[in-house]
Amino acid sequence: MVTDNPRNKESFANGGGEELPSVLVVDDNLANLKLVKGQLSDCYRVSMAKSGAQALQMVSKTTPDLILLDIDMPEMDGFETMERLKKHDRLGRIPVIYLTANNDTETEVKALESGAKDFVAKPFQKDILRHRISLHIRFNQYQLQLEDTVRELEDSMVASFSGLIECRDENTGGHVVRTREYVRILGELLLRKGLCAEELDPTELSLIVRAAPLHDIGKVGVSDAILLKPGKLNDDEYEQMKSHTIIGAKIIDKMHKRAPTQRYLSYAKKIAESHHERWDGTGYPKGLKGKDIPLCSRIMAVADVYDALVEHRIYRPALSHEVAMTIMTDGKGTIFDPVLLDVFEENNRLFRIPERNGGNEAAEGPDEPEKTART
Numbered sequence: 001m002v003t004d005n006p007r008n009k010e011s012f013a014n015g016g017g018e019e020l021p022s023v024l025v026v027d028d029n030l031a032n033l034k035l036v037k038g039q040l041s042d043c044y045r046v047s048m049a050k051s052g053a054q055a056l057q058m059v060s061k062t063t064p065d066l067i068l069l070d071i072d073m074p075e076m077d078g079f080e081t082m083e084r085l086k087k088h089d090r091l092g093r094i095p096v097i098y099l100t101a102n103n104d105t106e107t108e109v110k111a112l113e114s115g116a117k118d119f120v121a122k123p124f125q126k127d128i129l130r131h132r133i134s135l136h137i138r139f140n141q142y143q144l145q146l147e148d149t150v151r152e153l154e155d156s157m158v159a160s161f162s163g164l165i166e167c168r169d170e171n172t173g174g175h176v177v178r179t180r181e182y183v184r185i186l187g188e189l190l191l192r193k194g195l196c197a198e199e200l201d202p203t204e205l206s207l208i209v210r211a212a213p214l215h216d217i218g219k220v221g222v223s224d225a226i227l228l229k230p231g232k233l234n235d236d237e238y239e240q241m242k243s244h245t246i247i248g249a250k251i252i253d254k255m256h257k258r259a260p261t262q263r264y265l266s267y268a269k270k271i272a273e274s275h276h277e278r279w280d281g282t283g284y285p286k287g288l289k290g291k292d293i294p295l296c297s298r299i300m301a302v303a304d305v306y307d308a309l310v311e312h313r314i315y316r317p318a319l320s321h322e323v324a325m326t327i328m329t330d331g332k333g334t335i336f337d338p339v340l341l342d343v344f345e346e347n348n349r350l351f352r353i354p355e356r357n358g359g360n361e362a363a364e365g366p367d368e369p370e371k372t373a374r375t
């Protein structure tokens, strides 16, 4: 999985008899930890950390539904602990309530500005603390559910857009679904192997996977006569076909301006614009070279070309996985990022879909991939 949603647990407030929500209490004072645990343990699964460092270690393994965080602690205080949580996409979504003896107004304002959901002063009143914990856990669950719903709607819109393009294209269907899956598999392999770490983390990969189906959206601006032409394109037609990268980037740029918080659209724009760039600088539209090509586009190029090769096209039958792999290998260091292609080759069986293994073993690869494998 590339994301970890900290909800999916029933709140005690729903009376559903499900597993109790979990609360992590962070305080350097053992007596305080025990006191809070005693006040909450009938309604929550309470775990305890004696320092910010220990708390960060614990949440890296198990995500609590809420954190009660002391401020004054040696070495790493509550503010620094909070800052570190906020840097992490998953951990930054855990609601935090400061529970502290520092109850002056200045500290309270600073605490809330740091991203905490609430601030409770010690000594606390048991029922008030319990009420606030319940409130923030439920509020966070609603917020995450809403985000899931919005994400599903967006993904469904992206799938619809992509489906429209596929209806006009020479693809036999399912290209956007398969290439999105190839992008996910290749990205997860890179993460697992610690490759491209400076350019990729799990959060970015989840955005790239969401963006991948929009890679050819610019084909809405290319005529059917060109999209569906059997055989090679002439130079003018080929120039028009190439323009789908620029058109796609413009379309997505407009979408992103209307919805600037949708980070996946920034990846979608990069992918649409540069998925036909080549590692050696001979691609289009800009002739970018090597790592000047965004990683998301280098990944997309591998997925896109492989799927184009093993799919039946109007101008040639589907190639077998083996023939396609030979062509892919030939493109290592010229068309494709050699690091990505090494991973692709080593794990090529993961990209072979059983129902499509009936590729034409006798079919030969395209002699001019750029004009014939119209990805």
Ligand SMILES: [Fe+2]
Residues within 6 Å of the ligand: 215, 216, 244, 275, 276, 374, 375
């Ligand atoms: Fe394309």
